[in-house]
Amino acid sequence: MALEQEFSTLRCHDDTHALVVELNRPQVRNAIDEVMVTELHQVCAELENNPRVMIITGTEVDVSGKGKRGIFASGADISQLRERRRDDALRGVNSTIFHRISALPMPVIAAIDGYALGGGLELALAADFRVATDRAVFSQPEAGLGIVAAAGALWRLKKAVGEPLAKQMILAGRTLNAQEALEYQLVAGIYPAPELMTAAMDLAGQIAALDPLAVRLSKQLFAMPDSVHPGVDNIAQAICFESAEKFARMDAFLEKRRT
Known part of the structure; x- marks a missing residue:
């Protein structure tokens, strides 16, 4: 299929019931840059023409002194975000791709290990289902960087967890661990890291069994x-x-x- 091509920020492969898309910028903890956005648009174009479930996940990164740890996405690439101005904001670089992902014909599953911060959480919020490991961490730290969570959190997070908790996260910087995310139904299930993709695949199989x-x-x-x-x-x-x-x-x- 078309997505067997080499991407520079993604790794894609077909599984029985889903297209698996792995964010692959481990050197910057899967920060979402414009190249990744462009490549995600290419993935969406393929899935719009050939609808199927998508599983989007992160990768493992080397953490100094701690070995390899999973990470979903640490947010937008701050080095690029620092240089963006008014016209860039009006283009809606991240909000546009996250909206396109949310509108894909078939369901999207986010399989989250480690950090899902800022734009990383907004990407996860664009999915229809979220499953996570017990070491997942969720936050919207944008206000601490002098910006707003403009790529979906201001309305998707409220729908997902309710307005009081969304305000704590966006207006007061609260971070959720995996258990809290499960309690507030931000994620549908928590699994040990080695079982995360199996759980996501099982969910994709349940969807595939339907019409x-x-x-x-x-x-x-x-x-x-x-x-x-x-x-x-x-x-x-x-x-x-x-x-x-x-x-x-x-x-x-x-x-x-x-x-």
Whole structure:
């Protein structure tokens, strides 16, 4: 497939149920720079044309004196962020790619080991599901750098964990550990580091077992405002009611019930 090409900031490979995309800038703890953004756009273009589940994850980095540790993404690349001005902000470099990821036809799973900070957490928030290791750490430190969390946290984090906790994280710099993230439903599960990708693959398999059309339509419906329901739901259901997959799956269910 097209994504077998070599990227400089990503490593991609096909698994049975998903495309696995690994952030691969270990020398800067997977800081998100414009090259990574460009390459993520290429991944999105592929998945928009050939819809399937995406698992996005980090890599291991060498930590001085501590050996290798996992890291998801340490945020936007500060060396680039330092030089950006008003017109760069209005381009929405990170917010645009995170929105595109969130709008992919099939679900996105973020498999998080280690730090998911700033833009790294905003990238994770763009996913439909998040699973993590017991050493994952989550924070939005932007205000401490003189900027706002403008790539999704100001509204996605509030939806994910509720406004009181989101305000603690964004306005007062609170950091969450993995257990707290689980308690507040920021992540769906916590796993030992060696089992993280297995858990993500299992979740991708659960999604793959469902009807792709029903999953795609349901994801789109989730993103629509309350004002368009239930009319838009009826239209989506009308599409499903005419699909061959609906008849095949219901026939199989009825046959199994008869035996």
